[in-house]
Amino acid sequence: MSFFPSALDELVEKFASLPGVGLKSAQRLAFYILDLPKEEARSFANAIINARENVRTCRVCQNLTDQEECSICRSQTREEGVICVVASPKDVAAMERAHEYNGRYHVLHGVISPLNHIGPDDIRIKELVDRVAAGGIEEVIMAMNPDTEGETTAKYISRLLKPFGVKVTRLAYGIPVGASLEFADDATLMRALEGRQEI
């Protein structure tokens, strides 16, 4: 039983339904909303509706956009023949922050994960194959997280793309720049050694 007015209870419940927000935090957030000026509370509510209604996935690369095609797909200055395949829109943001890549993207919205009942048909692999099948692609770069699921997904896709004769690569594994060798884990060190390069 609660001792708050029902409108407050409902808001607490909504916040508590968010991932990583417990009941105590949800209460704190709801009280914070009560203390906001009315317009700010309204503008928060509008931001939720606006994001949910207007953000969709790009027709071509499946990245998030508020247009039919995302700005990267519409860009005239980016290489047409290279596609970097990532698991989520956050990874596009991470790649873009590095200011090194000038090709296109493909966002899978997940990775193959049998344990979580996510199969190849549950993520946007078909859309990628269609893009490659349409021609004009020279290289597909796999940029999934270097874990079992990421590698499984990368291997699965590279097998699918083989018939089209495109070059399939993946990001290099190794010691992160600025990290200390001492604290690198065994798997990373092994990969770094395997991928050693002449200097």
Add this chain to the structure above:
Amino acid sequence: MSFFPSALDELVEKFASLPGVGLKSAQRLAFYILDLPKEEARSFANAIINARENVRTCRVCQNLTDQEECSICRSQTREEGVICVVASPKDVAAMERAHEYNGRYHVLHGVISPLNHIGPDDIRIKELVDRVAAGGIEEVIMAMNPDTEGETTAKYISRLLKPFGVKVTRLAYGIPVGASLEFADDATLMRALEGRQEI
């Protein structure tokens, strides 16, 4: 610079403006909203507006309510002559959960805190004094947190109420039930000793 659609950026920003929510969590929450069914996103937004517009403070005790007077103040079965003074609506909820108290409440919405520039006029002390001045009150129980600010507030209020000849008490300090003596802090032990009772 962000690489997300602006509607998503705005939502991330809103979440990040909440207390205790960092940029990474805000991003996770915003992505969660994008994945919600449309009606659920709308119902979340409505809960925000609804809480902000309909939750107000009770005319009498200043507790949160969606009516003119809260359910405790409207109740016929609760003692009229006893007021328990708390700092926040959450404390009313805590007291009610104990199922022990059957009087009325007064919610100050804060405590006197010179460091945070909160003086007696910034919290609902005047409303309490008015209630006591109106007569019919026998006892006022101070139930602020047992810290410097809580005690200062309690002392300040009890001085204000003295002229009205009401009994002013405060909650007992002591070892929490179920706690281990070994881990009780010095201040609590001192208070527990001071307040020792015959058995």
